[in-house]
Amino acid sequence: MSIFERYLTIWIAFAMAGGIAIGSAAPALVSAIAAAEVASVNLVVAALIWAMVYPMMVGVELSSLRNVAKQPKGLAITLIVNWLIKPFSMAALGVLFFEVVFADLIAPDDAKQYIAGLILLGAAPCTAMVFVWSQLTRGDESYTLLQVSVNDVVMVFAFAPIVAFLLGVTDIVVPWETLVLSVILFVALPLAAGLWTRRQLGSVERIAAFRTHIKPWSIIGLIATVVILFALQGQVILDRPQVIALIAVPILLQSYGIFALAYAAAYALKVPHRIAAPCALIGTSNFFELAVAVAIGLFGLNSGAALATVVGVLVEVPVMLSLVAFANRTRSRFAPDPRAKPESR
Numbered sequence: 001m002s003i004f005e006r007y008l009t010i011w012i013a014f015a016m017a018g019g020i021a022i023g024s025a026a027p028a029l030v031s032a033i034a035a036a037e038v039a040s041v042n043l044v045v046a047a048l049i050w051a052m053v054y055p056m057m058v059g060v061e062l063s064s065l066r067n068v069a070k071q072p073k074g075l076a077i078t079l080i081v082n083w084l085i086k087p088f089s090m091a092a093l094g095v096l097f098f099e100v101v102f103a104d105l106i107a108p109d110d111a112k113q114y115i116a117g118l119i120l121l122g123a124a125p126c127t128a129m130v131f132v133w134s135q136l137t138r139g140d141e142s143y144t145l146l147q148v149s150v151n152d153v154v155m156v157f158a159f160a161p162i163v164a165f166l167l168g169v170t171d172i173v174v175p176w177e178t179l180v181l182s183v184i185l186f187v188a189l190p191l192a193a194g195l196w197t198r199r200q201l202g203s204v205e206r207i208a209a210f211r212t213h214i215k216p217w218s219i220i221g222l223i224a225t226v227v228i229l230f231a232l233q234g235q236v237i238l239d240r241p242q243v244i245a246l247i248a249v250p251i252l253l254q255s256y257g258i259f260a261l262a263y264a265a266a267y268a269l270k271v272p273h274r275i276a277a278p279c280a281l282i283g284t285s286n287f288f289e290l291a292v293a294v295a296i297g298l299f300g301l302n303s304g305a306a307l308a309t310v311v312g313v314l315v316e317v318p319v320m321l322s323l324v325a326f327a328n329r330t331r332s333r334f335a336p337d338p339r340a341k342p343e344s345r
Contacts, residue, residue: 023234
């Protein structure tokens, strides 16, 4: 492992603190970054995520997708957890905490807003960052691409009905421009660039050498993304720390619970670790661009629902890093994978 990967948690902690400091010390700079936005997708953050995703896309072999039918369990676990369990468990946790556990601490109207934000997070599985988490767990690039792509297709049809059902409203306006732009920026373009790179490099040896060369930039992109995200939300954290902490509780329980469920199912079904780890991480991570955009569209920029989706952004990176570390520590407990490729990273 590189020095960046070995001490990644430390770098992320510094990045979080640095982001909050920048948000307080240079509000004009933060405002300029925030203004660089199209369809609720921040272009600065998008560029950094693209840089993170591209190294993994170089490892995608489209020809290997033909073998996916031989290993359907990982895809089945992802779909069941993401669409039949996660949205409803998130809604249940929201109601439990904000209408029961935290009832004396939160005004009823605010509680409803926070629950709505949590529901939006729970109904939007990750599109972009999961490629980073998969790379950090030595996941199967091609299978991860398939899992994300299938989830994106399901999201087009399932997101609005599930959210409408759980929120009890019918006028859900899905920001299609956000959904389409995110898929193009975080899946289609990096994939096209990765395939073009493979074609230009030619041999397996040159591809492996190139990936080794560019891999540190993926970690640097992750750290820079965390700095910007926390800079953008630094003032919110400083102004409302107690509310942030309360909203984080059900999100944390949901994240670790969903991961445990998917990871345990993959282990029980003898899914190879290179598929099991990304399979569990996809459901744990969230498509926060979509959740934030819908929260703002339905409830307003300064609403409690929008704040809850933002807390999801802030919680995600530390949580995912802890789960990546756990997945890596438990790799040896999974059955040996006869189709695993020789280590090239």
